[in-house]
Amino acid sequence: MEIRKGPARFSLKELRTNMIQAKDLEVTIGRLAMEEEWEPQGPTPFPGIKDLRAWDFKFLSRYKPFYAPFCDLCCLCTYGKCDLTAGRRGACGIDIKTQQARIVLLACCIGAATHTAHARHLLEHLLLKYGEDYPINLGPEIECEMPHVRLVCGIKPKTLGDLTYILDYCEEQIVQCLAAVHTGQEGNYLDFESKALHMGMIDHVAMEVADVEQIITYGYPKGDPNAPLTEIGCGCVDVTKPLTLSIGHNVAPSIEIIDYLRKAGLGEPGQAIEVAGLCCTAHDMTRYTNQAKIIGPMSYELRFIRSGIADVIVLDEQCIRTDAVEEAWRVKTPVIAANERACYGLPDLTELPVEAIVNKLVRREIKGAAIFDPEKVGAVAVLTALRMQPLRKKYKAIPDIDQIKQAASPCTFCSKCRRNCPWDLPTDEAVNAAKHGNIEPLAQLYDRCIGCGRCEEACPQHIPVHSLIVAAGERKFKTEKFKVRVGRGPILDTEIREVGAPIVLGEIPGVVAYVGCANWPTPMSDVGRMAYEFARRGYIVTSTGCSAMAIAFYKDEEGRSPYEVFGGGFLRGELSNEGSCVANPHISDACIKIAYIYARRNLRGNYEEIADYILNRVGACGVAWGAMSQKAASIATGFNRIGVPVIVGPQGLKYRRLYLGRVEDEESFKVYDARTGERVFVGPAPEHLVYVAETVEECMVWTAKLCIRPSDTTKGRMIKLTNYVDLYKKFYGKLPEDLPMLVRTEADIPVTFKDEIMEFLKAKGWQPHPMPSIDPTMLERLIRVKRV
């Protein structure tokens, strides 16, 4: 018997030594609680970098990396800067293509590391609070509780303590992949891509850990399709009350704020004190109590800080403006940095008594304090807000409407603000109009502005352009209030049983996930417009993070938010909010569970087979319309590795890499029919794995198209084509040119367009596909009857 490393388990029927005599002895190394044999172990438990490389290369031969260099230089080592333009190599020998892949891997490492560190930090806090034996129980309707962990790691964790081993694995993989980025290490772009895919997969595992640990301990909804509605928007807080504002993603200190309120007899959030949040931590606060308030996505940070409404700001981690402390200081709001990964230069006052810290903050002796004890953060935040509110009187940095003209008066119309705006918004024209007394153009920018503040940085006259936009939109800012569904968490096994078959057969036209950040090319309500349209068409629509918030900002003709119109289930024509960024794997988990529950495929350490299943059968598509962060890069790449295509908005091309198919290369779109072993052309299904759309219209057409799969039945393909053709005709004005590849038999043709499509196909010389119905797979080993 050879044991290379733990964890491992073996049993001895009989052991006799001079000292010991034992029968049926079971020995466990490396872990206290070992796995039960709940399923045969698959080929790749705890995969390392190389273990899924063959699978990656297989699908990268269809979805070839497409690179759009964001910078022609490499400046990562002292040889540089090296000019890699158009085929030149750097001092280390790297070329521009490989360099792009390297940077993509770096982004994915950052994304995966961020979620893993988040999960680890929260886990350590929760282990202290709840103990390592705290059971993982997601309720009676979720038996398959951590599909990604089962699939990737091949284990079934039972307690909070078990999650430690999973994070150990994630951390090791991140270190391995990050090491590959070093100068003179990996040297092939496909291998960099394989590692980026590996990081994407690890990211989904880490996020799953992060979300499950908080669901089970904080009592969040456990997949509740009827999770309550709560309020979102600046207008949902009572500005006459003291207000704590949490920004970030790691909810532990915010939970302690709520707990402290309760312990101190101050009631629920919203009674004596408003407890509000920005970005994902706000989602997670409302999962704890829907009396907490969501101000909005990341794009609302600057405007809300400057509004002066917050009496104390708690920063936890991720997607926080790095000038938050300076901005808060301008409006006399003290800041608490609650996470060692985001200290903001503030003094560590963790060891001081609560009252002493509060005194320092209230007397403005310091701009803020770092406090690395979440419980203490809760107490300090509440007490500081109570004492600051009467002193600050909601002091703000945003001018009143009647001050706008004066503030705009130095404008020379140089247009530098506009040229520094990521979206080329006409800030120059708007400020110049305000200078002449017309603030309407500024007000019109309110919905389009992503709140980055770059316009102000560029202005040689130091005009506070962003503040003027917010001031001009003040009425909207102060009153906007929408309804969002509280993050429900995982998808129920019972829901998968209901929708598994119709998804695989195509009779539910697809699962669309609106995910990601707030770098939106159009008003954020467009995310809601798209979600509304696809829910209305009978797709299963899911959402997370800033996109889940954006959906709430859309109102239908009756003034209802999409969350008020559609149910919150993972069901046909419903719209769910899974929660914060770390709730993303519940969406990929739903795809995995379709393979597990509906198709009865084994999950345990069986990644390749399940990814192959999802790519060929589960018509799911992610949409990250405002993708911005490295986390979004790794999340999307994780979706890709499990077989789910993703569409990003136009800024998404700055991630430098897409995975694009070329359907005219028919060989690359052939799969095996597992029943016969024959190679069959399946058409563009799906055509790409990462695609960029320039407009909402293009995005909607591609969303429908990327839900098409080889496994669709004729009825399913007909339903999917009905949506695709209908959207294409509506926005593009004709029938799509790729119909001959997507229509396999006459029975696939949508009834409503039958005559028109038949005529079109006839003109194109279309012939029915020789094998319209197959059991598709890209894995040779899954062929049941080998051809001789």
Place this chain on the structure above:
Amino acid sequence: MASILPSRTSPYETGNIPGPQMALSPDKAPTIYAALTKRAKNPLLIVGKYVLEFELDGKLLIDYAIEIARKRDMPIVATAHTLKGFLERNFPAVSMGLVDIVNRLQDPNFTVDPRKPPPHDLVLFLGITYQFASQGLSTLKHFAPHLKTITLCKWYHPNADWSFPNVKNEEWKQLLEAFIKALG
């Protein structure tokens, strides 16, 4: 602080400085670009969403695009959802997403127009979201050595081979009209 680069020919988005190789933007751009277009064996015009949104003195950008294409019997690839505008004008544009066409243009054996042998040796961009176009041009700069790129937008695009400078609408209109006139 003074800017080192002249405003007209510095990247339109201030921070979009890709590297040492940036677009040429000659004084007589319309004449030179017209000469390059006339000399090209298989030129291609790619247009984006702004062709349906931008007007210059009441004339939509899409009408400029069609005029340019007709002058040289040049195919147009209508990206995003712009195909509808061409259909309304009875112009036979090819619909394709920007990344799809740019991806194919890396291939020297690809041509949009089956009447002309590949490759496309000159690609003109018009009306595409600035940063999206910038990234597409970057791909062509690095991976399509068989072609040259010209942008006809009102922004200086560093990743193109040839670009108009940063101009206001009035001057842009003049540049486009001069270009069309010079096409013959």
